[in-house]
Amino acid sequence: MKNEYTLTIYTENQVGLLNRIAIMFSRRKINIDSLNTSPSEIDSIHRFNIVITETEETVRKIVRQIEKQVDVLKAYYNTNDKIIWQELALYKVPTAIVAEKIKVERLLRSYGARVVAITKDYTIFETTGQRAETDKLIEVLAPYGLIEFVRSARIAIIKDSKGFHEKLREFEDAEPVTPLTDDFISEEESNSTIV
Amino acid sequence: MQTETTTDKAVTTEIVTEISGSEAVLKALIAENVDTIFGYPGGAIMPIYDALYDFNDQLEHILVRHEQGGIHAGQGYARTSGKTGVVFATSGPGATNLVTGLADAMIDSTPLVCITGQVFAHLLGTDAFQETDVINITTPVTKWNYQITDANEIPAILAKAFYIAGSGRPGPVLIDITKNAQVQKFEYSGYTKCNHIRSYRPKPIIRKEYIRAAAEMINKSERPLVIFGQGVILGKAEQEFKQFIEKAGLPAAWTILGLSALPTDHPLNVGMLGMHGNYGPNVLTNECDVLIAVGMRFDDRVTGRLDRYAKQAKVIHLDIDPSEIDKNVKADVPVWGDCKESLPLITALLEKRNHQDWVSKFSTCMEKEVEAVIQNELHPTDEVMTMGEVIYQLNQLTNGDAVIVTDVGQHQMVACRYAKFNSSKSNVTSGGLGTMGFALPAAIGAKYGAPERQVVAVIGDGGVQMTIQELGTIMQNNIDVRILILNNRFLGMVRQWQQLFNEKRYSFVDIESPDFVAVANGYRIAGNSISKREDLKDALATMLNHKGAYLLEVFVGKENNVFPMVPQGCGVSEIRLK
Incomplete structure (x- = not known):
């Protein structure tokens, strides 16, 4: 198997x-x-x-x-x-949406995402976790316009x-x-x- | 293998002097007791060749005709001498021409250090003239490889190269040296042999509990069978192996690379394993109760179909390479370690036995095989000659004392089946990779590796044409090798398969050959060609007694097949006698 x-x-x-x-x-x-x-x-x-x-x-x-x-x-x-293993993921989301929709921010916080950079156009969030978690977050962010996503290799x-x-x-x-x-x-x- | 017991640290201690990287390369070779180099110069290795000009009295360089010939010669040298073969080639095509030989040496565990020139370091990656990424090309076919761009690295890296090539399970190492490093002057403070690399464990430690378990299993066994490979030869454990099988009366069968580790006429030598091996060792593999594998890797040509291989037997596997244990056949008792050390430990615990009834089963099988195959192969009544009778007559004349170098195909199987050997390191062949064109250059190297011995290359009419240019090397250096071409005017082994499995659809196996004797004469090598049985004995005697190299072509039956045969995809008990 x-x-x-x-x-x-x-x-x-x-x-x-x-x-x-x-x-x-x-x-x-x-x-x-x-x-x-x-x-x-x-x-x-x-x-x-x-x-x-x-x-x-x-x-x-x-x-x-x-x-x-x-x-x-x-x-x-x-x-x-x-x-024990972790992967790091970065998500780029339009700043306008984050600022406008309180729901998005709450959502990100509930996934333990941390802001690593903010400009007037976009905000970059970072999460560390396992694949299932990072994948889930992509899914929920998608409707709000996820601009870019990248995930690191696993470290264990x-x-x-x-x-x-x-x-x-x-x-x-x-x-x-x-x-x-x-x-x-x-x-x-x-x-x-x-x- | 020769470096692993070396404990003396400084081999040459000299006061610090300025020398070039090229000189450092040659000093390293001398410190490693290298006497012969097979090579071919070219632009990127010119500084080393320039330095070699001054080392002519200490290092013999053999100019080959093609780098593939050079590396096969290095292999032949390593196989008959037990030392590490050394090969020089230039960058680009010179280096890529080594690849077949590297792959061959890798799969047959032959110790080689190949040194290739490379373009200047500042040109790496620029598609410079004769630049090729030789490190990445050769990574899968080398035990280790390394690119030197600074002369200061040369002594330590070459020491590492020789240590890695020769220790543990030997293999080829390639060192690529950029031209700037070859010309660079640096402060040279002597050469120190390497005998330890922290990330490299050449010899796993022998575990006492497995020694006991193995001995116990053998002592309890009623039908033990030993199968041995080149590990016995590489470990220089021929004596230890003999004592092991003799004490417990263990019948022993060999893989093609294990051949000659045990004299052919030893009473416990029950013959060859595998696809064209003997009938007894194949069928009785599936009847033994304990199978003891020594220094062999259960190649598919030996095992046939794995799910029908020795399923009834407990398996004891002795190997120096832990990754071989359980790779193809699951071992009940894995005995990691150098068989030179592990065999005597097991032997000490063995009961004296003779297993007479069991051993006699091999004789019964042999009688059956003689009747069905061997009698007709060695003493044919047909008009056409067989390969077997040529080898049989050769045995009569050499008495088993010659080194036999074979190429790949039907003649190889016949030669290995019937050639007589009295001493180890006498059989040189391309086993794992099956490299046609191996024999002629390998015979050249074999002669340098064992200059006192008679070397006979047995080659088919197909294989000899793949590296026939090495006749030039033989001519120029007066190399005393005998070349015996068994000409069946076909690519015989492929033709045999096409006959048996493809309804005789002979697709591109009909190969035309030149007048080999005329070709040899063109290279100022004497030769003869025969096609009649009554000429065979005299022609062979003339070949062997001739002063210097000699080529003898013998025309044999066009459509003779090699039997017995375990067809691909069949179990070893399904061996066919016709």
Whole structure:
């Protein structure tokens, strides 16, 4: 059964690595729903979040292939219940309508939207949240003349993750002490959590 | 593999001097014990070639006739020497001509370091003359690649390149160096070999519980079958492997790249797996109770239809690459790690067994196969010669001591099925990618990788025409290789499929060839062509005894087929004997 999975990939900050990771998906004709690269909790280490909708088996195989790449330190995959995730959305609405129709402003506030810029022509609101929420807001704003809309990629934090500091120390040792394939070891061990 | 045990840090410590990036490249090669480079110069790599002029006494450069020939030669060299092959090419077309070889080396885990020239850094992205985005073109077919635009990076990046290419599951690495970095002078403070990259784990740690689980499963097994691949050769674990199968009396069958890791006449060697493999190992895969895969990746040519593959068996999978475990066949016991280390750990826990009844089943199958296929292939009574009898006669003369390099197609399957091998690293072929045109240049490299050995390239009439220009390389460098063309005047394997599956609609498989002997003579290479059985033995002996390169063309039956055969989409038990 296909499911939405969020991949969290710790990598070196290397030119060309984005392509090396992206072609893992395109080679298998898998569409990337969302992709974000950002710094991580560790200076010099990069963090990718990639969202795909696939079966767990496919996801597991692709994560292993990604982790095999020389400049990738570690890759994890999680279902939505194991992560906290957010997306940022920006909405551009005519200022006239916002000022005129009190209903619109109330509506925006009820969705937790925050004004980030106002000119005499347009107002830009920002929300952070999950896809369903941002989508809903587009729907309700549409009748009032939504000029522009953009949503960012998903960023996610794994609930049970202890971060990467300890793992990195292990990676920096020339002789590793524990098997790094631990995360894959047995059926009972849930692959969807970081260990 | 040669770098991974190296612990000595500084290989060359020199006082800080100013040298060019090009010199730094060559110093790196020398520090990595490179002795041979296969390459072709061009504009963007000229500074490196200029520096090479002064390193002629330390590095032998073989000028090939096409970059594809260069990289296949590098592969042949790596396969017979166990070292990393080194290839030079220029930017643009020089670099793109490497792509087939990179893909071949990638899928067959061959360690290579390819160095390509690139246009000046300030011209990148301007569609400059002979500029191509070689990094992005080669990303899917390299284990790692990197573009150097500053000479200061050269020593460390080349150290990384050699470490990555040769360690863990080996593979090709491509380093693209812009021309400005090649000419740039920089302060050079010596070359330090690389033996650790924090983001790269070449060897997963062996887990003791799986070693125990594997040993227990094998000890309990009544019908164990070992299937082994190139991992045994790449891990230099031939002895460990032999002790493993001998202690527990485990019959062992090989993939095409595992061939020669175990001597052909070893009593536990039960033959070849897969589409044109032996009858016994294929049908008994579906009768064994424990299937022990060692350093192999369950390619579809080995497994046939997966949902009919060894469903009754428990699977133990030993591999250095964790991404291979469960990729195609689910493992009950995954033994991650280098088989040179994991095999002895398992062997220590094994009970001495001989599984005589089970092993004799393979002999029974072999008798059936001999009767249906092999007898007629090796000792035909028809007038026309078979590929099998040529290989059989070759065995008689080489006694299994030659390196056999094969191309792709019917002759490859026949050669791998029937060639005799006494020692490891003797079989060089393009397995995963199936690259026609591989054999002639790979044989050149194979000879440089194992200069003391007799090298025989067995090639079809189709494949040889794909890289025939490398006869020029053989001529110029007096390379002592024997070229045996098995000419059936067809693209035989495709024709066989068209006969069996497309109602004999022979669509563009009828290939005309030049007078190969005349072509060889044109390159000042001796040769002969025969079509009669009574000439075969003498012609082969002449080929082998000739001083220097020699080409022998043997005309074989036009429409002979390779059997047994597991048709595509069938399970391994559905193997056909005719």
